[in-house]
Amino acid sequence: MNKLSSIYTEKNNCQDCYKCVKNCPVKAIKLEDNSASVIPELCIYCGKCTQVCPANAKKVRDDLPVVRQALKKEKIIVSLAPSYISEYENIETNKIIAAFKEAGFYGVSETALGAEKVALETKNWIDRQENGVYISSCCPSAVLLINKYYPEHSSAVAPILSPMVAHAKFLKKIYPEAKVLFVGPCIAKKEEVNQFGEYIDYVLSFKDIKALFEDIGIFFEFMKPAEEDVFIPIRANKGNLYPIDGGMLTCMIDSINSDIDRINHNSNKKESIRYMTFSGVKNLKEIMRDFDSMKNSGKTFIEVMTCDGGCIKGPLAISNKSSASKRLNVLDKVSVEPRNEEMLSKLNELNISTKYDFIKKIEKEEYTLNQIYEALKMVNKKSEADELNCGGCGYDNCREFAKALIAGKAENDMCISYMRKIAQDKTNILLKKMPSGIVIVNDKLKVVDANKNFADILGDEVKMIFEANPGLYGADVTKLIPYHNLFSQVLETGVDIIEQDIRDGEHYFTLSVFSVQNHNLVCGIIKNLHAPEVRKDLVLNRTKEVIMENMKVVQQIAFLLGENASYTESMLNSILESHSNDKDELTNTK
Numbered sequence: 001m002n003k004l005s006s007i008y009t010e011k012n013n014c015q016d017c018y019k020c021v022k023n024c025p026v027k028a029i030k031l032e033d034n035s036a037s038v039i040p041e042l043c044i045y046c047g048k049c050t051q052v053c054p055a056n057a058k059k060v061r062d063d064l065p066v067v068r069q070a071l072k073k074e075k076i077i078v079s080l081a082p083s084y085i086s087e088y089e090n091i092e093t094n095k096i097i098a099a100f101k102e103a104g105f106y107g108v109s110e111t112a113l114g115a116e117k118v119a120l121e122t123k124n125w126i127d128r129q130e131n132g133v134y135i136s137s138c139c140p141s142a143v144l145l146i147n148k149y150y151p152e153h154s155s156a157v158a159p160i161l162s163p164m165v166a167h168a169k170f171l172k173k174i175y176p177e178a179k180v181l182f183v184g185p186c187i188a189k190k191e192e193v194n195q196f197g198e199y200i201d202y203v204l205s206f207k208d209i210k211a212l213f214e215d216i217g218i219f220f221e222f223m224k225p226a227e228e229d230v231f232i233p234i235r236a237n238k239g240n241l242y243p244i245d246g247g248m249l250t251c252m253i254d255s256i257n258s259d260i261d262r263i264n265h266n267s268n269k270k271e272s273i274r275y276m277t278f279s280g281v282k283n284l285k286e287i288m289r290d291f292d293s294m295k296n297s298g299k300t301f302i303e304v305m306t307c308d309g310g311c312i313k314g315p316l317a318i319s320n321k322s323s324a325s326k327r328l329n330v331l332d333k334v335s336v337e338p339r340n341e342e343m344l345s346k347l348n349e350l351n352i353s354t355k356y357d358f359i360k361k362i363e364k365e366e367y368t369l370n371q372i373y374e375a376l377k378m379v380n381k382k383s384e385a386d387e388l389n390c391g392g393c394g395y396d397n398c399r400e401f402a403k404a405l406i407a408g409k410a411e412n413d414m415c416i417s418y419m420r421k422i423a424q425d426k427t428n429i430l431l432k433k434m435p436s437g438i439v440i441v442n443d444k445l446k447v448v449d450a451n452k453n454f455a456d457i458l459g460d461e462v463k464m465i466f467e468a469n470p471g472l473y474g475a476d477v478t479k480l481i482p483y484h485n486l487f488s489q490v491l492e493t494g495v496d497i498i499e500q501d502i503r504d505g506e507h508y509f510t511l512s513v514f515s516v517q518n519h520n521l522v523c524g525i526i527k528n529l530h531a532p533e534v535r536k537d538l539v540l541n542r543t544k545e546v547i548m549e550n551m552k553v554v555q556q557i558a559f560l561l562g563e564n565a566s567y568t569e570s571m572l573n574s575i576l577e578s579h580s581n582d583k584d585e586l587t588n589t590k
């Protein structure tokens, strides 16, 4: 199986919007060379980034080509995740099985069989534990989160294989020559293959299977299932509840028949156990935060899944129905029919205990306040008041961003307020240095910004206003200039006006108005035609125009004029040069 990371970034697609950083619950994303890449050592493969990226830049490793090749030479059994019930809603089970077999798979088995065994083993393990808080090991993403980020509580995780791996181990016991392919909605399970490759060979998503079936031309509705198109080696029953919140607990708790048991949700054993279920990384992180304070309250078992609502809402699910609707589907379809006892005892004999000590814990970096202040200074935050905590960079607050800067995971230009300040400073300098009058006007015809030359061109009254309100922010353009209709026109039509001659009393101007944001913001550049540098420019431009026009004629009648043509051209060029020299002098004497 492919050992590359299960999630990667398509660098060309990344638009640097930081949405993945914002949504990553463990900030396992590094900004580098204008793209946001996943740091595998920090990632818990929850898949959030793949779901939120608006540019489709976060990709899940495509394992379908490997499985296609394997199908040609290997006997592959599908371990079908119980969330198939909500994915293949209204499709008869035997048609689903027939479709997989038509695609070349040897048979289909329910991962829920492994889930039932996991429930039993977890229950037995809990019963043997002292009072304390214990956590399920069914969700590989949750197991990664606890072992990487809360290693001090890793012993609370049940040392038991996940349902997928337990099921694969069972299938290998029954069909030793077969390979096992898991099909489900989960990215984290792709990572499990690296560690438990002895049992599980391939992991594909429901999306992959859809693509495979469509490619081969397999459609459930056209399948004609045979009698033998049933789950092998036996059907699962309550294990099919696993993909919903509380599903595992339902498998673990046999009966609740006294009031005190109801309060404690126990299973009528001597020792009371409180059973709880939570999904979503946020909940899980909160549990970890409060873990120590819960330890002294008897014995508690918590079923956790990182996907909100459970695996039915896994990142690679196809159906986007609500958790409630999917949940009902699962509840409606769980079967509790009697099963082959011999096969059940083989499942029960299976040893599914394991250790998760192969997961490398993340060393928490501690930074001094000084280091954090220094990092904040890099983005122009010199006091607490500068820390806006706007979250635009994707981090919860400025200090978390500063830590990411120190760790080399973030870049200065992720800070929006810092970048805005730089842009503003640059604009101010540009506006100041421009020899023409510049004014930026919004759709309400109010000034957003203007330079001093603009005020100077408009005369003493506007100059005074500018002194009191530099930039003329908020001033009404209709009261400042009589030709404001040109601004309204560009705002309305979006068509730019280039160098229109304007007369205002004794004064002559050229005015260009162009859109900065279509129908929202326009910029006006106004030149006083009496200004010496403008006059020079005008002469130069007009001379250039004459030369260009003349050149066309010269070329056409060159053979008639001979020497005279080049004489005319060099005459005009000399005018141009003399004015250029004047302009240079003018610039040099400034």
Ligand code: SF4
Residues within 6 Å of the ligand: 007, 023, 024, 025, 026, 027, 028, 029, 038, 039, 042, 043, 044, 045, 046, 047, 048, 049, 050
């Ligand atoms: S998969 Fe989850 S943990 Fe990994 S980078 Fe994406 S959002 Fe972060």
Ligand code: SF4
Residues within 6 Å of the ligand: 045, 046, 138, 139, 140, 141, 142, 185, 186, 187, 188, 189, 305, 306, 307, 310, 311, 312, 313, 314, 315
């Ligand atoms: S909740 Fe289910 S689908 Fe989501 S990461 Fe965990 S195991 Fe995978």
